[in-house]
Amino acid sequence: MSLKNINSNKSFEGWHKQYTHTSSVLNCEMRFAIYLPPQATIDTPVPVMYWLSGLTCSDENFMQKAGAQKLAAELGIAIVAPDTSPRGEEVADDENQAYDLGLGAGFYVNATQAPWKKHYQMYDYIVHELPALIEANFPVTKQRVISGHSMGGHGALTIGLRNPNLYQSISAFSPICNPTRCPWGEKAFSAYLGQNKEDWKAYDSYEILVQLSQHQPILIDQGSDDSFLKEQLKTESLLTLTSKNTAEITINIREGYDHSYYFISSFIESHLRFHAINLGLLEKH
Amino acid sequence: MSLKNINSNKSFEGWHKQYTHTSSVLNCEMRFAIYLPPQATIDTPVPVMYWLSGLTCSDENFMQKAGAQKLAAELGIAIVAPDTSPRGEEVADDENQAYDLGLGAGFYVNATQAPWKKHYQMYDYIVHELPALIEANFPVTKQRVISGHSMGGHGALTIGLRNPNLYQSISAFSPICNPTRCPWGEKAFSAYLGQNKEDWKAYDSYEILVQLSQHQPILIDQGSDDSFLKEQLKTESLLTLTSKNTAEITINIREGYDHSYYFISSFIESHLRFHAINLGLLEKH
Secondary structure, three states: OOEEEEEEEEEOOEEEEEEEEEEOOOOEEEEEEEEEOOOOOOOOOEEEEEEEOOOOOOOHHHHHHOOOHHHHHHHOOEEEEEOOOOOOOOOOOOOOOOOOOEOOEOOOOEOOOOOHHHOOEHHHHHHHHHHHHHHHHOOEEEEEEEEEEOHHHHHHHHHHHHOOOOOOOEEEEOOOOOHHHOHHHHHHHHHHHOOOHHHHHHHOHHHHHHHOOOOOOEEEEEEOOOOOHHHHHOHHHHHHHHHHOOOOEEEEEEOOOOOOHHHHHHHHHHHHHHHHHHOOOOOOO | OOEEEEEEEEEOOEEEEEEEEEEOOOOEEEEEEEEEOOOOOOOOOEEEEEEEOOOOOOOHHHHHHOOOHHHHHHHOOEEEEEOOOOOOOOOOOOOOOOOOOEOOEOOOOEOOOOOHHHOOEHHHHHHHHHHHHHHHHOOEEEEEEEEEEOHHHHHHHHHHHHOOOOOOOEEEEOOOOOHHHOHHHHHHHHHHHOOOHHHHHHHOHHHHHHHOOOOOOEEEEEEOOOOOHHHHHOHHHHHHHHHHOOOOEEEEEEOOOOOOHHHHHHHHHHHHHHHHHHOOOOOOO
């Protein structure tokens, strides 16, 4: 699994870098970005926040627009931003090139249905192949936290909750909270996972949380003026849960904010601080 | 001059908004973006930083990528980001659609040559029409500062220096410092201003500074690994000047940084603080 460096930009005394590599899990060439804070050296490896982006995005949206690198450089946290689906001419796409199925819309699941299953194994890529690659090639520890936006917020919640030993804390912006009961999720899961809705539940954070008596700390920020809130995101499903659940989950409804990166950038530093506390880099106060 | 609001995003408790309007100076419809910090109300108007972007950019690059809004919200500074040229199907463009002439490459001059002069009057648009529109429609004072990147750094320096009563301070990232002696400037000025190189000097910050005994405070940041530094930007021309000039000009060469927005975002807060000091919002220390 060799990496090819295709771009490097110094940023806040650290480095933003883009790489391509051949993914054996996804059966295609993939690109990812990493932000290495100035503290990251072989002698002083740093923990990693994995960031999962939303529909239509690549590794670039978060790195260019979120404004996360300043505080990541101060705290000493690396950030890894993978792509949102397998890519390439040989990879199946929606026949109408819809934005919410196929390329750019992997939904962080392992597809079981043709023609998707050959490449759309994003769950295994994020949980296993990519971290192994990162930990073998960069000055990072095995301490991981996970965050994401929209479809990537769904990915962060489901992947984090299903792997409590691998991710010390979970956060999300505007996550799709209950994909088995919203149009985006129903469309994608029907295609990738088939018609048996029982098979969908392993990728639905509401359904996972219902079954759990405890889990890692979770932080969610959601804009009140997000045009996708009621039909697609269903944050209210988690709000009903938290009233019954004693585990640590904080959901902030942010008045007047929308679904954009202007919203993410406004609150990303609070998410980095939340993860830094759970990584033992900052004290809680 | 009526404004049409086409986009609004809450950001750091203030608002990022995009507008279109018919420009009588440019003879076309134009788009700009404004960031209004939470302090900006009719009773408490705030000063404005005008940001001029570089080749190929629009109003969006700075607003999405620079990470300026957090500190602008803290300091109470509005930011206005105009487009980089006139736009529209009726507007002349380079016959090969080159990135460095025509659309996206207005160079902040008043063109005197056909076919450019009908629309390419960016100097007057930035200095006169746009601020009048901003000051008539938003809760801002007449206090202005100006900044920009690359071609926009050239614009900020030349416009600021030629209008000392209108701009209290000037800053630039990676500016084209001596456009009369670099390929980008020679190509654009030949087209827009004609072959008489004497006519070019009014749009060359080095040539303007040579003639001035005093000027507003200037702050420039330049990456040492900027691939355009030697051939296009010619920062060394200003460095020779400052050794002879007692006026206030600071040029920071930033080791390892390139020409990208990763560089701008790394140092934008120091530029906002510099302008805040010159606007009397912060004390110098």
